[in-house]
Amino acid sequence: MQRMRREFRFWYPMDMRVSGKDLVPNHLTLSLYCHVALFPERFWPRGMRANGHLLLNSAKMSKSTGNFMTMAEAVSEFGADATRFALADAGDGIEDANFLRETANAAILRLHAQLEFFSTALSGEHVRPAGAVVPPAAAFADDVFANDINRAIVDATAAYARTAFRDALKA
Numbered sequence: 001m002q003r004m005r006r007e008f009r010f011w012y013p014m015d016m017r018v019s020g021k022d023l024v025p026n027h028l029t030l031s032l033y034c035h036v037a038l039f040p041e042r043f044w045p046r047g048m049r050a051n052g053h054l055l056l057n058s059a060k061m062s063k064s065t066g067n068f069m070t071m072a073e074a075v076s077e078f079g080a081d082a083t084r085f086a087l088a089d090a091g092d093g094i095e096d097a098n099f100l101r102e103t104a105n106a107a108i109l110r111l112h113a114q115l116e117f118f119s120t121a122l123s124g125e126h127v128r129p130a131g132a133v134v135p136p137a138a139a140f141a142d143d144v145f146a147n148d149i150n151r152a153i154v155d156a157t158a159a160y161a162r163t164a165f166r167d168a169l170k171a
Contacts, residue, residue, distance in 0.1 A: 012039075016047040016163075021094050024050050049163060052096035074104070082107040088165040 019028055028048055035044045054061060061068050074083045085107035090097035152171045159168035 012043045014045050016049060017045050018049045018051065021050045021052055050094055052091070052094050054090065055096050055098040057100055058098055069099070074099075078104040078108060081111055085111075085169065088169040090166075092164050092166050 017028065017031060028050065031045070032048070056067050056069055059065075059067050069077075071083070074086075078086065082104045086099055086101075086104035087097070089103050090099045155171035156168045159165070159171055
């Protein structure tokens, strides 16, 4: 009993229960009823979210039609990071999300371009020499860039808090 109690206290209260939109009338509703009936309010779920189904290249996924991809297949084909980008871009909320192969492929190219940019930037090839005079326009551009990065961080953090992954990706 003590082991079960520790296990319960580790997982409860749950921060969020996520499930498909087709399960709202049964599993999610029953989950709420059971938690309210069995537990004090401090153990009730803190949040619930229903999401749509996942389309693959704008068509319903179906093993029988051959339009189907598992997570393992997506990661094997595109890599974990590009798969995350494509899933985040696929859409949020109750509408059906659309995983596009072209988005995953474009993410691979963007990630490689960023890697090359950072490798060059970190190599020190483009660092201003010590004591160099920075023209006012360059200093202003640096300030604008820093401001844009800070705004993107604030926007992405807020989007993640709302579980709006497409908005976070765009930020």
